Amino acid sequence: MADKPLITNIATTPETAIEAGQHWTSYYKPMTPGLPRSEGRLGMNITRLPAGQVGCPFHDHLIEDEIFYVLSGHGVLRYGDSVTAIGPGDCISCPAGKGIAHQIANPDGPEDLVYIAVGLNHPHEVCTYPDNGKVSVRGLKTVGYLKAAPYAEGEPFPPRILAMARKLA
Numbered sequence: 001m002a003d004k005p006l007i008t009n010i011a012t013t014p015e016t017a018i019e020a021g022q023h024w025t026s027y028y029k030p031m032t033p034g035l036p037r038s039e040g041r042l043g044m045n046i047t048r049l050p051a052g053q054v055g056c057p058f059h060d061h062l063i064e065d066e067i068f069y070v071l072s073g074h075g076v077l078r079y080g081d082s083v084t085a086i087g088p089g090d091c092i093s094c095p096a097g098k099g100i101a102h103q104i105a106n107p108d109g110p111e112d113l114v115y116i117a118v119g120l121n122h123p124h125e126v127c128t129y130p131d132n133g134k135v136s137v138r139g140l141k142t143v144g145y146l147k148a149a150p151y152a153e154g155e156p157f158p159p160r161i162l163a164m165a166r167k168l169a
Contacts, residue, residue, distance in 0.1 A: 004033040010046055026055045028117075044118045049075060051109025059136075060101040061094070062126040066119040068092040068104065073113035075106040086113075101130050 013029040029046040049055055058078060068077075074087045080100040086092065094102045106113035127136040136143040 075113035
């Protein structure tokens, strides 16, 4: 017998809230608990966005493709520099590694936007956030800002390996 259920039902799966400010509230139901969130395993959630809410910041994946399928309600997809209306039956493909960010929102209802979100859970995923300059590095469990620097900036002088090598002699 499996540790986690292989079959889940949308009606009985508990919903989890993600709240991060006035316009950043969404709800999701993990529909694939039998697939561990590790090593690039495929996963699927049912996401619900109330009116006036945005699912997540505008972001671009370097490794993970994402697919969204709208079940009910209406909203918008921001993909690169364009915004497109989305509704029931629309299937949205967001390929990774293209340098094009995406974002889904329900700007004004009147009903919740509900969609399926499918993607990999790659342990080394990196996301960029063009609106704010942040970077997410999943393997480091870090979201923050990168600062450009010369390759050897901050390295000890002389390099420690030289002193360590002298001790071998």
